Amino acid sequence: MKDRKVVCRCEDLTEEEIIHAIELGYDDLESLKRFTGATTGPCQGKGCLMHVIRILSQKTGKSVDEIGVTTQRQPVNPVPLYILAAKKGDEE
Amino acid sequence: MKVAVIGGGVAGLSAAYFLAKSGVDVKVFEQKYLLYGASGRNSGGLTLQFNNEPLIRLAKRTLELYDSIQSEVGFNFLLRKDGYVKIASERDEAKLKEEVEFQRRNGVNVELVEPEFVRVLFPDINTSAFSVASYFADGGVVFPWPVVWGLAKGCRELGVEVYDYTPANVELKGNELIVKANGESYKVDYVINAAGAWSNEISKQVGVELGNKVYKEEICVTESLKPYVDPYVMDISTGVYFSQSMRGEIVGGILGSETTTLETKASLDFLTSYAKRITELVPKLRGMAILRQWAGLYDVGRNGMPVIGETKVKGFIQLNGFGRHGMSLALAAGEGVAELIMKGRSSIIEPFKP
Numbered sequence: 406m407k408d409r410k411v412v413c414r415c416e417d418l419t420e421e422e423i424i425h426a427i428e429l430g431y432d433d434l435e436s437l438k439r440f441t442g443a444t445t446g447p448c449q450g451k452g453c454l455m456h457v458i459r460i461l462s463q464k465t466g467k468s469v470d471e472i473g474v475t476t477q478r479q480p481v482n483p484v485p486l487y488i489l490a491a492k493k494g495d496e497e
Numbered sequence: 498m499k500v501a502v503i504g505g506g507v508a509g510l511s512a513a514y515f516l517a518k519s520g521v522d523v524k525v526f527e528q529k530y531l532l533y534g535a536s537g538r539n540s541g542g543l544t545l546q547f548n549n550e551p552l553i554r555l556a557k558r559t560l561e562l563y564d565s566i567q568s569e570v571g572f573n574f575l576l577r578k579d580g581y582v583k584i585a586s587e588r589d590e591a592k593l594k595e596e597v598e599f600q601r602r603n604g605v606n607v608e609l610v611e612p613e614f615v616r617v618l619f620p621d622i623n624t625s626a627f628s629v630a631s632y633f634a635d636g637g638v639v640f641p642w643p644v645v646w647g648l649a650k651g652c653r654e655l656g657v658e659v660y661d662y663t664p665a666n667v668e669l670k671g672n673e674l675i676v677k678a679n680g681e682s683y684k685v686d687y688v689i690n691a692a693g694a695w696s697n698e699i700s701k702q703v704g705v706e707l708g709n710k711v712y713k714e715e716i717c718v719t720e721s722l723k724p725y726v727d728p729y730v731m732d733i734s735t736g737v738y739f740s741q742s743m744r745g746e747i748v749g750g751i752l753g754s755e756t757t758t759l760e761t762k763a764s765l766d767f768l769t770s771y772a773k774r775i776t777e778l779v780p781k782l783r784g785m786a787i788l789r790q791w792a793g794l795y796d797v798g799r800n801g802m803p804v805i806g807e808t809k810v811k812g813f814i815q816l817n818g819f820g821r822h823g824m825s826l827a828l829a830a831g832e833g834v835a836e837l838i839m840k841g842r843s844s845i846i847e848p849f850k851p
Binding site: 436445446447449483485486488489490 | 661719720744763768769775782783785789
C-alpha cells in the first residue's frame with residue numbers, strides 16, 4: 406500500500422489506475438476524464454489535472470500541448486445554492 | 498453487408514451493437530469524443546411516463562435492455578430503479594391526471610399521488626411547492642457515461658470499429674451511399690444517421706430534409722452527499738428536475754429551450770434560476786455548493802416524436818430526434834433499426850418512420 410501514488414484525491418484514483426485506463430484505450434484526456442472520473446470531484450481538477458496530463462503524456466508520447474486541457478466548467482470555486490438563489494431574487 | 502453509423506451516442510452504439518450481433522460489418526463514426534453529445538451530458542432519468550403508446554412501448558423495451566446489455570457487455574451502468582416522480586402545481590393538475598389515466602390504460606404501473614406520498618419517498622421535499630404527483634415505481638436513474646462506455650466495449654468486442662474524433666460526410670452517388678472519413682471512402686449498404694443535434698446536417702448531405710428542432714439544456718451538480726434522494730424528481734410546472742447520482746452529487750437542471758446555434762456555453766442565468774427553484778423545492782439544499790455546470794444539445798423530431806426508419810434515399814436511415822428522452826428510448830430504437838435492416842421491418846419503430 407505504501408507504493409500507492411494517489412493522483413486524484415477526490416475520486417481516490419492512483420497513478421496505476423490512470424495508467425490502466427490508458428492501456429484499456431481511454432488515451433485522450435476527455436475520455437480518460439470520463440472513464441476514471443478524474444477532475445470531476447470537489448476540486449474540479451485543480452489538484453489532479455496536471456498529474457493526469459503528465460501521466461498521459463508519459464504513456465502516449467504525446468506532448469502536453471497536443472493533449473490539451475479539459476473544458477473548465479463554472480463556477481471557479483464551489484458556490485452555495487443560497488447565494489445563487491439570493492442573487493436572482495435581488496434582481497427581480 | 499456494410500453499415501456506417503454516424504454518431505457514437507446511445508442510439509448509434511445500440512444499433513451498431515445489435516447489428517454486430519447479427520454478424521454485420523459495422524463502423525461507427527463519432528465527430529468528437531464519445532460522450533460529447535447529449536448521451537454524455539444528460540441527467541439519466543429513466544421512465545415510461547409518456548403520453549403516447551409507441552413511446553411507452555419503446556421505453557418499456559429500453560428498460561429491459563439495460564438489464565440484459567449491462568450483463569452481456571460486463572459493464573456496470575450504475576442504474577437504480579428507485580422511482581421517477583413527476584410533480585405539478587395546481588394549474589397542471591388536470592394535465593397530469595389525464596396523463597396518468599392514459600398511461601394506466603396502456604399498462605404502465607403509474608399512480609397519481611398526494612404531496613404527502615412524495616414526502617415519504619423523500620422527506621426533505623417541500624410539500625407546499627406542488628399539489629399533485631405521478632409516481633412510477635420502476636423508473637429511476639442511470640449514469641449515462643458507463644452506458645456509452647459499456648455499449649462501445651460491447652461493440653468493439655463484436656468487431657465493430659468505433660472511431661472517435663472522426664467527422665464523417667455522407668455522399669450519394671447514383672444509388673450508392675459513400676461515407677468519407679479518415680481521408681478514406683467507404684461504400685456502404687446502409688447509413689444510420691444517429692448524430693443527435695447534428696442530424697439535420699448529416700441528412701442534408703444526401704438531400705433529405707429532416708427538420709428536427711435543436712434544444713439546449715443546462716445542468717449542474719452539487720458537492721457529494723451520502724445517498725439519500727431515492728427517486729428522480731421532475732417538476733412539470735417549473736421544468737426543474739433533480740436526482741442524486743451514485744457518486745452522491747445532486748444532479749439537476751431545467752428543461753431546455755430551442756436554439757439555432759450549436760454551442761454548449763453554460764450560463765449564470767440558468768444557475769440562478771435553478772438555485773431559486775431547487776431551494777424552494779428542497780429548502781435543506783440551500784447550503785450545498787454547486788461544483789460545476791454544463792450545457793448540452795439534443796434534437797426533437799416532428800410533433801415531439803423521434804424519427805426512426807428508412808428515408809426516400811434507399812439505405813439512409815434516421816435514428817434521431819429523441820428530445821431529452823434518449824436515455825429512456827434509444828436502446829430499443831437502436832435494436833429496432835437493426836431489426837429493420839436484418840428483416841426488412843420492425844414493428845416497434847414503425848410509428849416513428851420519417
